[in-house]
Amino acid sequence: MTQHHAETPLAAAHTPSERWREKAHPGPATYAKAAVSLIFLTGVEVVIFYIDPLRSIVIPLFFILSIIKFALVAMFYMHLRYDARLFSWFFVGGILLATSVIVGLIALFKTIFV
């Protein structure tokens, strides 16, 4: 039964080596570089929070830095950069849905602090 399943055209067309190609995960050196970047970006966020002249543009800056940090963790620590693309689709799909819910509700209630 199991053997039969493995030999079906569907299974053959979707082997990880073809359709969902995966790469080797990085090692501690790459993880350390990502960690330093994350700590640095968080430090930048905290520093610009206290710079009064930047108050008018600081919120978009926070969002940009946050997106970069989010992407760093997702790509290097959650291995989305190395694993099968299908995983990214499910995760990005969830993020897009969540973003559309946030944007839709803000538009509906006409409230946003940016």
Next chain:
Amino acid sequence: MAQAAHAGHAPEHPTSTGLDNRKLLMWIFLGSDCLFFGSLIATYLINYGKSLVGPYPHEILDIPVTSVSTFVLLLSSFMFVLSLAAHTKGDYRAFRVWVLCTVVLGCTFLGFQVFEFQQFVHEGLTPRTNLFGTTFFTLTGFHGAHVTIGVVWLLSLFFLSLRGKLGPDKNLSVDIAGLYWHFVDVVWIVIFTVIYLSGVVAGAKAAGG
């Protein structure tokens, strides 16, 4: 150093995608959890600035303390990837050390959250005080619950490894636990930006500060 052995866990049995269903299921769960937290963040945002009584976000949120707890959570994610790398290499002693470090940092983050909640209640902000209190405690409380589940999960991995039940064939279990832990981290990255940093700046602006 690339670790070829870690690339793409072979599925336990043939699947139509050629990928392990357990990992696929975890990604689907994380995608749905994005929507869950997205809804909570949206609820916070649409009620922002609508509280009739204080305390308001810019009066009560403590950026220095939360910055430290953010550093702690980011560091815990780093510790966990080191533990995964150690497990992949078959260095189980190092794996246990790094997992324990992750657990300690996770508990430290929870300690910060308990401290923050206690401070807020002491200063008069409870989930029933105003819209800010309701949405803030719901969002950060659910995040804290996720962290707590993560800590219990990681502790179970530690004890399984201690009993020799987390061999090379269980590398995927460690990988999946890691996905959950890092997800908790990315959610906090968003919460820290939206609720804390942006919330305080916008509140201070609105109050003319």
